[in-house]
Amino acid sequence: MTPVFIGSEIYRGSSYGAAHPLHIPRVSTVMDLVRALDWLGPEQYRASPRAKPAALTGFHTPAYINALEKAEATQAVDEGAFARHALGTTANPVFPEMFRRPATGAGGVVLAAELVADGGVVHVPGGGTHxxxxxxxxxxxxxxxPVLCLLALRRLGLTRIAYIDIDAHHADGVEAALGGADDMLLVSIHEENRWPYTGKLDDTGGGRSYNLPVPRGFNDTEMAHVLHRLILPLLAQFDPQAVVLQSGSDAILEDPLSRLALSNNAHAEVALALRDASPRLIALGGGGYNPWSVARCWTRVWGVLNGQEVSGELPTPAQAILQNLTWNRRGPAWQVQPHWIATLNDPPRPGPMRPELTDSVDYLRKRAGLPRAVHLAQVSARA
Structure with a gap:
């Protein structure tokens, strides 16, 4: 199947509010960039349907869905919905599309599951709310x-489904829902001592859940080690019929909500490797709070999955899209960098392989029954 891109115009102009990290445009910029690059061939684009409440209650409670719909309709939250459902908080504010926007993301991932029934690759940058x-x-x-996507794949009759999450934050909601499922492999790579402060190294989630908290400054060299020494061996052992990748871009150096140091080259490498690890791949978005880095990252993910790459300067129409982005953060650390406009490709960000990380990878390999990993330093010494 030719790779499919699922998007929606609901993301254009939709915002959680001026003071929220998700006030920035994300999916709409990705849609504009892939079109400016001529990376959407005939029949590759699908408009995401909006999931109906009955479909959402396959995981969420009817009371919660009713409260979410009511909050959008009235643009207000009563004390009961605030206390029970955490609606109307600073993190989860009331905004005009607070039901329709996430329901569109949910509809997109369910459609993605249906599209890969016979194999293939689908990118849903509006998904990933884990x-x-x-x-x-x-x-x-x-x-x-992500949970709704995994459940949709299960309804197709698949019995080995893998979920790989490289967002800077632990996939706590996915683990709470499916961490104990025998037919699921869950792997979350996330910053240690970062909200939500779950996903410790020894947390099994009750089943095939592998959590790898990584230290601040986690770099491209270390991500390559994690990919080749942990993620891919776990997938080879599990032999998944489908893989869902949550490719949150908040692990990239310039993101304000983490202290990790990846380039978007790491995301592209992971996406390509997972494409080859299963007959079905669904790539989601996720976190990402710098409008340039998130848009460039997810555009690259789509490009590599679609057999497209641009290593030099972007054409003028694509640069114009990035040039017109704005961000209300202040301070020299957040000044727009030239490569944010000129190219999709971040400069590589290699770094040291820290022993605490290789020890954590070895610990998880041992737990999974994989052979003890050979460290990269040992490989170099033998070369």
């Missing part, structure tokens, strides 16, 4: 579309 719980909003996430 923090929502069954009965409440959590961490900017009103609906848990």
């Amino acid at each position: 923090h929502a719980m069954a009965d409440r909003a959590n961490g900017f996430c009103y609906l848990n579309d």
